[in-house]
Amino acid sequence: VVEALGHVGGIRECELSFVQRNIARRASLKKWREGLMKKVTELPIMCGVEGGLIVYCPDEQEPMVWPSHEEVQSLLKKFYQVPEMERNKKSMKLETYYKEKASKSRDQLKK
Numbered sequence: 001v002v003e004a005l006g007h008v009g010g011i012r013e014c015e016l017s018f019v020q021r022n023i024a025r026r027a028s029l030k031k032w033r034e035g036l037m038k039k040v041t042e043l044p045i046m047c048g049v050e051g052g053l054i055v056y057c058p059d060e061q062e063p064m065v066w067p068s069h070e071e072v073q074s075l076l077k078k079f080y081q082v083p084e085m086e087r088n089k090k091s092m093k094l095e096t097y098y099k100e101k102a103s104k105s106r107d108q109l110k111k
Contacts, residue, residue: 040052
């Protein structure tokens, strides 16, 4: 179940939790996957970057891959050719990202 908590800086913050009902979970997955696919297809056009998507679903034998298996393999090969220190320079763990986001939101609410 996704529950809206607020609207900060144009991004709606949500509390995420596991969807218990199987039918609802599949519908939610389909909806989220379509939205994610739309964003990933727009990213190269709008920002001039390369990108790809691999989504594994328990009910499907093959993963969903965009733009193609070959292009994703080529992109991953390029990614792994970059030294690890360089690759991780601007990366952040998801937990750290959400903690920083929550802290910024609390600071905005205080103002």
